[in-house]
Structures are given as structure tokens and as C-alpha cells.
Amino acid sequence: MTSPVEAAEPDRAPARSDAPPPLPLTSPSSPPSSPSSSPSPSATRAGGRLRWLGLAAVLAVEVMDLLDTTIVGIASPSIRADFGGSSTQIQWITAAYTLSFAVLMITGARLGDIVGRHRMFLLGVAGFGACSALCACAVSPGMLIGTRAAQGAFAAMVLPQGIGLIREVFPAAEAGRAFALFGPVMGVSAVGGPVLGGYLTDADLLGTGWRAVFLINVPLAVAAFLVGLRALPASRAPRRTQLDxxxxxxxxxxxxxxxxxxxxxxxxxxxxxxxxxxxxxxxxxxxxxxxxxxxxxxxxSPLVEPSLFRHRGFDGSLAVGVVFFGAMSGLILILTLFLQYGLGDSPLRAGATTIPMALGTAVGATLSGVWLGARFGRLTVQGGLVLTAAGVGALALTVHGTGGTPTGWQLSPALLAAGIGLGMVMAPFFDIALAGVSDDETGSASGVLNAVQQLGGSIGVAVLGTVFFSRAAHGTSPARATAAAAQTALWIAAAALAVSTAAAFLMPRRAHH
Known part of the structure; x- marks a missing residue:
């Protein structure tokens, strides 16, 4: 894929190697290829060892991002118990990260073209790790929210650089194998965050408590920095551009x-x-x-190619993306809050309850990426949206049918169904969305989709979090009020997902192959 800069400058040669990454869960079935996707001399001399290490560094950064998008929700009640503060501050702890990421994502891609992608990758990784340590050292909600926003800013610096760098060290014959690893790894990371977050918070390793959900990023960042320093090539756009x-x-x-x-x-x-x-x-x-x-x-060179929004398929994909990722992020937050506030579960037990959804996401992403997406195209996305909506609705019915006190086993079937649906959507969605634009617009479109993913997450957390806390503040008892709040938020998410199924008819029928 091309970068926003390259997509904005049609006078460039078609061979490109500085693309921004596809969305974290881009389909493994149709990786980008380019004549410039040739291995660097150092990677060639290493017999392929360095190129796979470079891929590991990029995957580590993607895992850190997706963990930080989802892992904090499970620790939020413990953070509030430690610091106090309002429910709004709990929402900001999650939203500050995705908001700054969404705002700066396209800018980060452009900075890679200006100052060099390898340099921006290393700077972003180092900054992300440092901000993670600062999050763990936070002494107030305000400090934690500020450091979370800084984390998101550094994530926006590093994530647009990785895939372009990887394309430089992998020849076309190996690119498919490399990109095929993204779907399963990212899918499990995105939904498995609450499981890991629950364990780390409840285990209270060395007395760190909830702070461990941020400290886990530090060794990952150090490893990604050292490996990236050695295994990823110095790279920049062939033509200097300016930041708007x-x-x-x-x-x-x-x-x-x-x-x-x-x-x-x-x-x-x-x-x-x-x-x-x-x-x-x-x-x-x-x-x-x-x-x-x-x-x-x-x-x-504009930040965003204006002609993108003349494509009905791309506009429809943006609408579906905002709703889908908003519902996904809001669902994870509401579920973990209900389990801890409503049912009184520990972080570890709450995280374990979400395991069926994580497993379902891995199964759905694998089936969709390997077979369903290529065969059925847009219908796979629509089927996944319907299944996710049905699973979320079943969660609401289960909470209602059990009097607001469901067990983990009672929630498991609905969580499994919702997870399979999530995976079915995530694997082919981005390739299909990009099929609605021309080749010279692909890089800019990829950056916009990345930003929309994060923006949708911010809106989902804000809207569903507001609904949950508003409803939970009224009721005859805290347990009943929390159960009613969870049901209302879940029905809203299910309805939004069902409506987005109709919007998905505007998407292209199939991805380009």
C-alpha cells in the first residue's frame, strides 16, 4: 500500500516501499506487493533471519497498541478505587489514548516521509515505552489521562511506519507469509487484552496492582527498539514533502x-x-x-486525498468502520465494568469470563481471512455484523433472564458468537474497503481507515460509557441499576451493528487480488 504522501502525488513512480500499515487486522489473504519489496542487503546476508526479526518487532508494536486499547478497561475499577475520581475520568483513561491516536495517525505517516520511517519507528517505540512507564508511575487521574494521551501520540508515530519497513526486507515471494501472521496475532491481542489485564491486575505482581498493565509494555518496547535498530532498514520517501x-x-x-x-x-x-x-x-x-x-x-500534498470521498464504496466503509469499532471498544468496556461493578467479580475472574469472546475472535478471523473473505467478500462482513449484533443482543437477554446476575458459563455462548462475528468482520474489512479506491489513492485511504478505527473506538467508549454510567446512577439498588445500565448499552450496541449491516451494502463487493 502507498503512504498518504505518495497517494497524494500522482507524479511518483508506481514502485513504492514507504506505505503506511494496513489496519491492525488487515486480511492476510491479499498482502500488498510492490516491485520495491526487495530485501535489504543486511537482511539478505542474514539468510532471512533479520527480516523475520524485523517482522517480530513490528508485530510487537501492533500488540502493544491493541493491548493498550483494550487492557485498561479491565483495570479501570481498580484504578478508580486507588485514585478516586469520577466515572468520566474512567472513560477518559481509555478515550485519551484512542483520541490522540486518531488525531495524529495521518500526521505520523507524513512525518515518516519527512524525517525517515526507520527514525520515526525507533522514536515512536522509545516514546511509547517511556510513556507506559509514566502511566505506571501516575499519582492522580489527571496524570494518568495525560500520559495515556502521550502514549497514543507516540503510537501514531510508530504504527504507520512498520509495514512499509517490512515490505523493504521481504521479497514478493515471502510477503504473503509475513502478512498472513497479522490477522491471528492482532485478533487475539485485541480481544485477549481484558484477559491479560485481569490477570495482571489481580496477581498484584511485586505490589504493582493495576500498574502492571502498563509496565508490561516496557520490556516489549525495549525489545522492539533493539531489534528494530538492527533488523529494520533506514528508509524514507524518495521525494521530500512538507507537513500541512x-x-x-x-x-x-x-x-x-x-x-x-x-x-x-x-x-x-x-x-x-x-x-x-x-x-x-x-x-x-x-x-x-x-x-x-x-x-x-x-x-x-494534502494530509488526506480529497478524491477519496467521491467513492461510494469507501464512504460506506467509513460509516461501517466507525460503528463497528465503536461498538467493539464500547462493548469491551461495558462488559468489564458490568462484571466488576455489577457482579463484584475480581479483575482476574472478569478477564477470564471474556475468554470465549477472544477464542471466538481468533476462530472468526482465521476462517474469514483464509476462506470466507476471499470467497464471499462483502457478504462475509455483513454476516459477521449480523452475528456480532445477535451475540451482543443475546448478552443483553442473558443479563435480563438471570435477574442481572449471570454466571460466566451462562454468558459464554453469547460471548463466543459475538467473538466469531467480530473476527469475521475484522479480517476482510480493510481489504474490501480499499477496493473502493483507485491505486494512487490507496495510501491516503489506508491512513484514513486507521484514523477512523481509532476515532470509532473513542466515540464508542464515550457514547456507551455515558449511557452505562447514566443508567447505573439510578435504581433501587446498585446491582440492579448496573444490570439495567449494561442491558441498555448492549441493546444500543446491537442496534447500531444491525443498522451498519445495511450500510455495508455500499461497500465494494470484493477485495482486489
Whole structure:
């Protein structure tokens, strides 16, 4: 795939090696290929050893990102018990990471073109590891939220660089084997985060408690840095580009204007300014789009290729992506909060309860990536959305049918079904979405999809978290109120997923192969 810079400059030669990564769960069945995907001399001399080590470094970074997106939810009640603070602060601990990631993702890809992808990869890994250590040392909710936002910023620096670097050390004949590892590894990491988070929080290793969910990143970051330093080649775009700073400011402002009032509004009683901020997000986004079109007319490189949004298939994919990843992130947060607040489970037990969903995701991603996606294309995504919606609805019915006190075994069938559906969607979604754009727009489209994935997660946490905490604050007893809150949030997620099935008809029928 091409980078946003390359996609924005049609006068480049078609051979490219500086693509941003596909989304963390891109389909293994159709990896990108390019004439420039030739191994570096050092990798060739090592007989392939260094190139596979380089892939391991990139996978380690992807795992850290997905763990940090999901692992914190299971530790949130312990963090609140330690620090105090409001329910809004719990939402921000999760949303701050995905929000800063979404805001800076496309910018991170462009910085790789400007200062060098290898340099940005190492800088991002080092910063991510340092911020993880600072998260573990946090002494207040505000400090933790700030360091989480910094984590997301460094993740946005490092993740756009990895796949482009890997393509340089793998010849076309080996690229398929390398990219085939992404789906299963990322799928299990995304949904297995709560399981690991529950163990680390409950185990209280060396008295660290919830802080261990951040400390686990430090050795991973150190290993990825050292391996990346040796095994990944120095690389940069063949033509120097410039960063559109006004564009960065506009798109950042639009996202903040939307997400900030969604998280803060409930605690403050939804004042008038919260609605005004959300309404202002649209004109600011339109100003950003206008600037991108103006840059293209002047022959300069926009952050986002304006022509992308003339493709109905790509627009439909964005709509599905926002809803799907929002529902996924919100579901994981609501489930872990209900298990701990409503049922009184320990973090370890709450994490163990989600194991069927993690296993289901691995099964769904494998089936979809290896067979279903290639054979049925868009129908696989739609089938996965329907199955996920049915699984989430079954969760709500199970909570209701058990009087708000289900056991882990009673939740397992619904969790397994929802997990299989999640995996079915994630594996082919990105390849199918990118089939709706032309070749010279692929890099920019990939960056936008990455950003939408993170933005959807932020919105899902904000909306479903707000619904949950609003409903949980009213009721005859905390247990009943929490169960009712979980049911309401789950039904909203199920309805959104069902509606997105219709939007998926706008997606391209199949991925390009």
C-alpha cells in the first residue's frame, strides 16, 4: 500500500516501499506487493533471519497498541478505587489514548516521509515505552489521562511506519507469509487484552496492582527498539514533502470538538456549550476538507486525498468502520465494568469470563481471512455484523433472564458468537474497503481507515460509557441499576451493528487480488 504522501502525488513512480500499515487486522489473504519489496542487503546476508526479526518487532508494536486499547478497561475499577475520581475520568483513561491516536495517525505517516520511517519507528517505540512507564508511575487521574494521551501520540508515530519497513526486507515471494501472521496475532491481542489485564491486575505482581498493565509494555518496547535498530532498514520517501500544519490543527480540532463533550457532558448536566461544541465539529471538518482540495489544486500534498470521498464504496466503509469499532471498544468496556461493578467479580475472574469472546475472535478471523473473505467478500462482513449484533443482543437477554446476575458459563455462548462475528468482520474489512479506491489513492485511504478505527473506538467508549454510567446512577439498588445500565448499552450496541449491516451494502463487493 502507498503512504498518504505518495497517494497524494500522482507524479511518483508506481514502485513504492514507504506505505503506511494496513489496519491492525488487515486480511492476510491479499498482502500488498510492490516491485520495491526487495530485501535489504543486511537482511539478505542474514539468510532471512533479520527480516523475520524485523517482522517480530513490528508485530510487537501492533500488540502493544491493541493491548493498550483494550487492557485498561479491565483495570479501570481498580484504578478508580486507588485514585478516586469520577466515572468520566474512567472513560477518559481509555478515550485519551484512542483520541490522540486518531488525531495524529495521518500526521505520523507524513512525518515518516519527512524525517525517515526507520527514525520515526525507533522514536515512536522509545516514546511509547517511556510513556507506559509514566502511566505506571501516575499519582492522580489527571496524570494518568495525560500520559495515556502521550502514549497514543507516540503510537501514531510508530504504527504507520512498520509495514512499509517490512515490505523493504521481504521479497514478493515471502510477503504473503509475513502478512498472513497479522490477522491471528492482532485478533487475539485485541480481544485477549481484558484477559491479560485481569490477570495482571489481580496477581498484584511485586505490589504493582493495576500498574502492571502498563509496565508490561516496557520490556516489549525495549525489545522492539533493539531489534528494530538492527533488523529494520533506514528508509524514507524518495521525494521530500512538507507537513500541512494548518490541516493538522483543523482535523485535530474537529475530532476534539466532537469527542470532548460526549465524554464530559453527562457529568456536567449537558450544558449548552457541549451541544455547541459538537455542532461546531462539522464546519471545522468542512474547512479541513476545503483546505485539502485547495492544496491538491496547487499541486501540493494534502494530509488526506480529497478524491477519496467521491467513492461510494469507501464512504460506506467509513460509516461501517466507525460503528463497528465503536461498538467493539464500547462493548469491551461495558462488559468489564458490568462484571466488576455489577457482579463484584475480581479483575482476574472478569478477564477470564471474556475468554470465549477472544477464542471466538481468533476462530472468526482465521476462517474469514483464509476462506470466507476471499470467497464471499462483502457478504462475509455483513454476516459477521449480523452475528456480532445477535451475540451482543443475546448478552443483553442473558443479563435480563438471570435477574442481572449471570454466571460466566451462562454468558459464554453469547460471548463466543459475538467473538466469531467480530473476527469475521475484522479480517476482510480493510481489504474490501480499499477496493473502493483507485491505486494512487490507496495510501491516503489506508491512513484514513486507521484514523477512523481509532476515532470509532473513542466515540464508542464515550457514547456507551455515558449511557452505562447514566443508567447505573439510578435504581433501587446498585446491582440492579448496573444490570439495567449494561442491558441498555448492549441493546444500543446491537442496534447500531444491525443498522451498519445495511450500510455495508455500499461497500465494494470484493477485495482486489
Amino acid at each position: 500544519l494548518p490541516g493538522v490543527v483543523l482535523v485535530s480540532a474537529a475530532v476534539l470538538l466532537l469527542v470532548y463533550p460526549l465524554v464530559e457532558g453527562r457529568d456536567l448536566g449537558w450544558p449548552l456549550w457541549s451541544y455547541a461544541m459538537m455542532a461546531a465539529a462539522l464546519p471545522v471538518l468542512l474547512l479541513f476538507a476545503r483546505r485539502q482540495r485547495a492544496l491538491r489544486r496547487r499541486g501540493r
